[in-house]
Amino acid sequence: MTEKNSWIIKGGRLIDPVRGIDEIRDIGIMDGFVADVAEVPSSAQTIMAEGLIVAPGLIDMHVHLRQPGKTAAETIATGTFAAAAGGFTSILPMPNTSPVADTPASIEYIRAHALREGVVKVLPVGAMTKGSEGKEMAGIGGLKKAGVVALSDDGKCVQNHEIMRHLVEYSKSFNLPILDHCEDEILMSGGVMHDGYWSVILGMRGITSAVEEMMVARDVILARMAGWKIHIQHISARESIELVRNARRRGIMISAEATPHHIALTDECVKNFDTNYKMNPPLRSEDDRQAIIAALKDGTISVIASDHAPHTETEKLVEFDYAPFGIVGLETAVSICLTELYHKGYLTLSELISKWTKGPAEVLGLDIGTLNEGMPADITIIDTETEFVIDKERFLSKSRNTPFHGCKVKGRPVATIVNGIFVHNLMS
Amino acid sequence: MEQRWTRKDLLSLEDLSDWEINLILDTAQEFKKVSQRKVKKVPALRGKTVVNFFIEPSTRTRISFELAEQRLSADIINVSASSSSISKGETLLDTAKNIEALQVDLIVMRHSAAGAPNFIASRVKSGVINAGDGAHSHPTQALLDLFTIREKKGKIKGLNVSIIGDILHSRVARSDLWGLLSLGANVTLAGPATLVPREFAKIDRVKVCHNMREAVEGADVINLLRIQHERQRAGFFPSINEYSNVFGLSKETMKYVKPDALIMHPGPINRGVELDSSIADGSQSVILEQVTNGLAVRMAVLFLVAGCLKND
Structure with a gap:
C-alpha cells in the first residue's frame, strides 16, 4: 500500500442513497478503492470535508x-x-x-x-x-x-x-x-x-x-x-x-x-x-x-x-x-x-x-453509484451553500450553448474523484 | 409634455404603449396629405440609406415600403433571398452585418422565421423595421388597419373587431390583436377550431369562436384573413369550397352584419373564398383604402425610426 494513494475524507456528511446512509462519516480510500478507515495507514493524506456533502x-x-x-x-x-x-x-x-x-x-x-x-x-x-x-x-x-x-x-x-x-x-x-x-x-x-x-x-x-x-x-x-x-x-x-x-x-x-x-x-x-x-x-x-x-x-x-x-x-x-x-x-x-x-x-x-x-x-442494473468497501473510489464532494454566478466562459466543454449563463445559483461540486484520483478539485 | 419616439427598431406592436401607437397614427395622418399633393415627395429621409431585406418573397409590402421610402427621398437598395449570399450559405447575421458595414441607416426586413428581425435588431446598429416575420408579427399591417379603423370610425376604444380566418398562421392577426387591445377594442377571433387556437381566449377582452354568425353579429369591424391553399393540403380543413361555404363572408351572412360595419382584408383577396366578390367591392369594404393608408403609415414609421438613430 503506497501512502500517496491513500486518503481519508474526514468529517463530511456521507449521503449514499443505495445503502440508505445519511450521516457524518469518514471515508477511506486505498489504491483507488473505498476502504475501511481503520485500515488506512495513519500517514494517509486527509481531506477535510466538514460542512460538505460526500456522495458516491x-x-x-x-x-x-x-x-x-x-x-x-x-x-x-x-x-x-x-x-x-x-x-x-x-x-x-x-x-x-x-x-x-x-x-x-x-x-x-x-x-x-x-x-x-x-x-x-x-x-x-x-x-x-x-x-x-x-x-x-x-x-x-x-x-x-x-x-x-x-x-x-x-x-x-x-x-x-x-x-x-x-x-x-x-x-x-x-x-x-x-x-x-x-x-x-x-x-x-x-x-x-x-x-x-x-x-x-x-x-x-x-x-x-x-x-x-x-x-x-x-x-x-x-x-x-x-x-x-x-x-x-x-x-x-x-x-x-x-x-x-x-x-x-x-x-x-x-x-x-x-x-x-x-x-x-x-x-x-x-x-x-x-x-x-x-x-x-x-x-x-x-x-x-x-x-x-x-x-x-x-x-x-x-x-x-x-x-x-x-x-x-x-x-x-x-x-x-x-x-x-x-x-x-x-x-x-x-x-x-x-x-x-x-x-x-x-x-x-x-x-x-x-x-x-x-x-x-x-x-x-449495475452495481454502481454506492460506496461499499472494495468498490472503486468514485466520489463527488458537494458544497451546498456557496453562491456564485454561472459563467459559460469558464466551461471546460468545447461549447457554450447554455441558457444559464449569468444565473445566480447556490451550491456546486467542489471535488470529483475517479478511482481514487482527483479529476476536479476546488478544495483548498 | 410631448412624448417622443425613442426606438431604433419597430419589431412588434406588443412592445409598444398606446401613446406610441397613436404617435405613429398621428404622424401617418400628416404623411397621408403628402401623397395627395401634386409633388408627392418630401426630403425627410434625404441622405439616408434604406435596405429592403426580403428573405421571404413579398410584392405588396415591398412595393408599399419602397414607395414610402422614395416619397421620403431615401436612397434604396433591395436585397432578396436569391440575390443575397444566404443562398450561398452565409448566415443571416453575417449578411446583416455586411449590410450594416455599408453604413446603412435602416433595414426593412421580411423573413419566414418568427423572431428573425428581433435576432438581427439586437445585433446591428442600423434601425430594423419588421415587414413581417413568419406567423409572429407584421406591425405596419396592423398599424394601417388601426389607421383605417380610426379614420373611418373616429375612434378605436370600445369597438368590437372580429378577425376571421387562419389565425394560427397569421402574423396579421397577431399584430392587429396587440394594437387593438392596446387602444381599447374588444377582439373576436373566429374560424375553424383547427385554425383558431383556444389559448388566445386566455387574454383579456379576446373571444374565440367558430361560428360565422356569432363572429359578425354586433361587430363594428370585420377583418377577413387570406386562406392559403397549402393549409387545406396540410389537413386543417377539407376543401376550399367547404371553407368558403362555412367561414366565408357570404351575402347571406351579411344579413347579420351591422350596416355601418367596416369590411377589411389585408390582401391579396381570394374572391369568393374569404368573402363574396360583391362584398369586396361593396360600400362597406375599405380594402383599397387600407392599401392607400399603408403607404402613409410606412412613411410615418420610417420617419420616426430614422429620427432616433444613434448617428444623428
Whole structure:
C-alpha cells in the first residue's frame, strides 16, 4: 500500500442513497478503492470535508460527446473534462454520433478514446437499430460484448411499433435496458417549441405534449408485454408523467429521467427568441414543470440527466426556426438542481443525490453509484451553500450553448474523484 | 409634455404603449396629405440609406415600403433571398452585418422565421423595421388597419373587431390583436377550431369562436384573413369550397352584419373564398383604402425610426 494513494475524507456528511446512509462519516480510500478507515495507514493524506456533502460519484445517464463526427462542438476528452467539473464520475454518451455507434467497432473506438484521453468513466450506449433509422435491429449481442450498458436511438424514436416490440423483447435477452427518446414524428410536424400559450403568442410551430405522450403510452404497453425495462428519456409533459406513474404502480418496468432545464425553465423563456432555449423535448408550461418536480418527489421520475448537447456558437447563432435543438448541461446540472430542488425545499439532499446514483444504478442494473468497501473510489464532494454566478466562459466543454449563463445559483461540486484520483478539485 | 419616439427598431406592436401607437397614427395622418399633393415627395429621409431585406418573397409590402421610402427621398437598395449570399450559405447575421458595414441607416426586413428581425435588431446598429416575420408579427399591417379603423370610425376604444380566418398562421392577426387591445377594442377571433387556437381566449377582452354568425353579429369591424391553399393540403380543413361555404363572408351572412360595419382584408383577396366578390367591392369594404393608408403609415414609421438613430 503506497501512502500517496491513500486518503481519508474526514468529517463530511456521507449521503449514499443505495445503502440508505445519511450521516457524518469518514471515508477511506486505498489504491483507488473505498476502504475501511481503520485500515488506512495513519500517514494517509486527509481531506477535510466538514460542512460538505460526500456522495458516491454522480452518474449522468444522458450526454452527447459528438465524437466522431462533430468534434468542433465536443470531443470524448472535453466531454469528460466537463463531466468532472460538473461532479460526474460516470457518463453515458448517446450513440447519435456520425457515424452512429451501432457496431462493436464504434463502441471500442469510444472506449479507447475515453481510456486514453478521458478523465471520468464513459459507459457507452449502443444504437438499437442500424444507423438509428428505426428499421433494422442493430447487432445487439455484439454491442453487449463490446461493453454497452444500454441501448438507445436517442434523437430519434422507432416509429414502427412492431420493430419496437421485437427490440424490447430481444434486448431483454442481454439484460440491456432501452433508453427511449419518445417522439411521434408525424405529430412533431416541424415544431420548434412547446405547443401552448407561448407558441400561439409567438406564432411558432408547436410541439404538442402528445408528441411525447403517444410514445410513452406505446412504451408502457410494450414494456408490459415484454416484461422488460424501458427508460423514458428527458420526460417533459404532465400527461406522460401520469402514464409513467400509473405504469410503475402496476409493476411495469418503466422508469423516467428529467433534465435540469425542464426542472428550472418554461416555454415563456422562448419569447426573446434566444436559441439557447431551444431543445427537444421543448421547455413546457409551468404546469408541466410543477408535474416534473412532484414526480421527482414521489419517485415517478427516478433519474436526473443533463442531456448535455453541445453545439457551436455558429450553429446556434441563427434564426430560432433553423437552430439545432439542445443545450450543454454537464457543468450546470448540480448547481441548478441544488438551487431549484434542494434550496427551494422540494427534495432532500438524499432524494436529490439518489437521482444521480441509485436511480441510474437501478435502471442500468449495475452495481454502481454506492460506496461499499472494495468498490472503486468514485466520489463527488458537494458544497451546498456557496453562491456564485454561472459563467459559460469558464466551461471546460468545447461549447457554450447554455441558457444559464449569468444565473445566480447556490451550491456546486467542489471535488470529483475517479478511482481514487482527483479529476476536479476546488478544495483548498 | 410631448412624448417622443425613442426606438431604433419597430419589431412588434406588443412592445409598444398606446401613446406610441397613436404617435405613429398621428404622424401617418400628416404623411397621408403628402401623397395627395401634386409633388408627392418630401426630403425627410434625404441622405439616408434604406435596405429592403426580403428573405421571404413579398410584392405588396415591398412595393408599399419602397414607395414610402422614395416619397421620403431615401436612397434604396433591395436585397432578396436569391440575390443575397444566404443562398450561398452565409448566415443571416453575417449578411446583416455586411449590410450594416455599408453604413446603412435602416433595414426593412421580411423573413419566414418568427423572431428573425428581433435576432438581427439586437445585433446591428442600423434601425430594423419588421415587414413581417413568419406567423409572429407584421406591425405596419396592423398599424394601417388601426389607421383605417380610426379614420373611418373616429375612434378605436370600445369597438368590437372580429378577425376571421387562419389565425394560427397569421402574423396579421397577431399584430392587429396587440394594437387593438392596446387602444381599447374588444377582439373576436373566429374560424375553424383547427385554425383558431383556444389559448388566445386566455387574454383579456379576446373571444374565440367558430361560428360565422356569432363572429359578425354586433361587430363594428370585420377583418377577413387570406386562406392559403397549402393549409387545406396540410389537413386543417377539407376543401376550399367547404371553407368558403362555412367561414366565408357570404351575402347571406351579411344579413347579420351591422350596416355601418367596416369590411377589411389585408390582401391579396381570394374572391369568393374569404368573402363574396360583391362584398369586396361593396360600400362597406375599405380594402383599397387600407392599401392607400399603408403607404402613409410606412412613411410615418420610417420617419420616426430614422429620427432616433444613434448617428444623428
